[in-house]
Each structure stands twice: as structure tokens, then as C-alpha cells.
Amino acid sequence: MMTSGTRYNTYSTYLKHRYGEKVYKLPVSLPVTCPNRDGQCGQSGCVFCGEIGAGYENLPAWLTVTDQLAANKAHITPKYKAKKFIPYFQNFSNTYLPLNQLKQHVLEACQEDIVAIALATRPDCINDNYLEMLADIRQKQGIDISIELGLQTVNYHSLIKINRGHTLAEFIDAVRRIKNWSMEVCAHLILNLPWDDMTDTIESAKIVSAMGVDQVKLHALYIVKNTVMAEWYKRGEISLISKEEYVERVIAFLEYLHPDIVIQRLIGRAPESNTLFTNWQTGWWKIRDEIEAQLLARDTWQGKECAYLNGPAVKKFLTQE
Numbered sequence: 001m002m003t004s005g006t007r008y009n010t011y012s013t014y015l016k017h018r019y020g021e022k023v024y025k026l027p028v029s030l031p032v033t034c035p036n037r038d039g040q041c042g043q044s045g046c047v048f049c050g051e052i053g054a055g056y057e058n059l060p061a062w063l064t065v066t067d068q069l070a071a072n073k074a075h076i077t078p079k080y081k082a083k084k085f086i087p088y089f090q091n092f093s094n095t096y097l098p099l100n101q102l103k104q105h106v107l108e109a110c111q112e113d114i115v116a117i118a119l120a121t122r123p124d125c126i127n128d129n130y131l132e133m134l135a136d137i138r139q140k141q142g143i144d145i146s147i148e149l150g151l152q153t154v155n156y157h158s159l160i161k162i163n164r165g166h167t168l169a170e171f172i173d174a175v176r177r178i179k180n181w182s183m184e185v186c187a188h189l190i191l192n193l194p195w196d197d198m199t200d201t202i203e204s205a206k207i208v209s210a211m212g213v214d215q216v217k218l219h220a221l222y223i224v225k226n227t228v229m230a231e232w233y234k235r236g237e238i239s240l241i242s243k244e245e246y247v248e249r250v251i252a253f254l255e256y257l258h259p260d261i262v263i264q265r266l267i268g269r270a271p272e273s274n275t276l277f278t279n280w281q282t283g284w285w286k287i288r289d290e291i292e293a294q295l296l297a298r299d300t301w302q303g304k305e306c307a308y309l310n311g312p313a314v315k316k317f318l319t320q321e
Helices: 011-019 065-080 099-109 128-141 156-161 168-180 198-210 228-234 243-256 284-297 312-320
Strands: 023-028 084-089 116-121 144-152 184-190 215-219 262-265 275-277
Touching: 011 023, 011 262, 023 065, 065 084, 065 099, 084 099, 099 116, 099 128, 128 144, 128 168, 144 168, 168 184, 184 198, 198 243, 228 275, 243 284
Parallel strands: 023 084, 084 116, 116 144, 144 184, 184 215, 215 262
Antiparallel strands: none
């Protein structure tokens, strides 16, 4: 769905095409934690993760889903004239709950102006029983369900270094199971982990393309205060690539990514008050604009190098027939 004005599949265009008008995501916090924090697979969490997880702009989790949606709609609707929404269960691992408890939260979000529900979680928190429950809600309520999986990198050595608590295998298994239930998958990736290079960036694009992932969300690593990674950063034990190198990696990632995959975002954001390093002290939109300008200047686009699927070595024989 790339248009004449874009060089990659933007999320806003995808939503407008699918639902007929602009759709806005509304963050929702659930009273959840993470199996990498409560002792299931670890206690200290990922080395980059702060005490509040990813929900920097979220309302408190002690508020009901209904109250959080109402408050966010009251803020968004007058400003953007929004009529359709996607509740985004964002903080920590949102499928890491008893099945019936998760079901009640999801059903509470199924309101008249809701077209889809997105749940952010970990690959090791995907189970067929949970997916069956979500698929049943999708069918009965007539809304889409998408699962956002935090992969971060396909480099399994880096996954160990960041104390992720799972490997690439769990991600592959989770995607396969989600696709079996015909639900959409979004993969979260950090393109500038200190131990990764351009090879890892390109392989990340290849893996998510080969797995049939529907959407991706790219992040630049930010250093959250009072984390293990913050201590490494202050002691000079890790170094981060330049902004220019991040732009290069995003462009390469897009070139090797399947052209049908939707890009939710090219770079994330976090409050500077809570971080030691955020996006090279540059506005996220400026980095996005720089990436888009470079795509245009180089006359390149998403999927330009996506020629590695479906047995490329034997294609020469097919052209001879």
C-alpha cells in the first residue's frame, strides 16, 4: 500500500485503507507484570527495561479499562475528530494473566467505536488456549485482534546479553501459532543494540519477512535511568552507534523487508527526564524525516532487496522453461 508520496508502508495509510478513515490507538495499562520479573524465567527483567515498562504516557493500571478508554477518547476526539479507535494494551506482558482475567479485560475494551485491539507481550507468553479465546472474541465481537511481540533482535547472543529470558525460537513459535489463528503479528525491534551490526539488522528484516509478520515497530535504544544498562553506560562498558549509522540501518532494514509488511514506526520515543540517552537528543520526527529524505535521495524503497524468499537459487531454471 505504498503511495506515490512514500517509500514504505506507513501504518496510518494501512489503517485508513482497512477501516475507511483515520483510526487512533489508545494506550491502556493492565495490572500485569512480566515472567522475567516475577521469577518465572527471571527476576531482574531486561537490562534496558525501567520500573514502569513501556507505558510512559499511560494512565494508572488501577483504573478500569473503561475509564482509561473514556479519558483517552476525551483527549483525542476533540483534537483529531476521531471516530474509531484501537485500545493498545501496552505495559509489560499483557497476555501474562490468568486466561479468564485477560478475557474480561479484552471484552471490556470491545466498545461500539473500537475496530481492533492490540496486545503487547512476549513470545513466551503466547499459548494456543489464549489465542483460541482471543479468536473467539474476534469472531463474536466483529473486531480485529493483533499481537505485538517484543523480539528486539534476532541475534540470540544479544538476547542473552540483554537478559531477555527467551531466544529466537520462542519468537518463531509464537508467530507460527498466532498466524494459525489468523491474527495479525507486529514485531518490535531495536536496531542499535551495542552488540549488533548491519548484518543483524538485515537478518532481522529477513526473519520477520520469512515468518510472515504483518507489521514491525522499530526502536532506537534509549538508556533508562536506574537500569542495569544505565550502569553499563555510565561506566563506559557499552557504546552506541551514531544517529547517521542508525539511519543507515533503518534504510537497509526497509530495503530487505517484504514490501507488504506495514511499518508502525521508524523510531520510538521516551521522556528525557527518565533517560540518560534518547535518540541522540534529537526529536524523533526529525530522525524520521531524515530517513524519508534519504530514501528519496537514494531512490530506494521498502522491499527493494527482498529477493531471497521462495527458493531464489532455482528461479533461473523456471525462466528457461
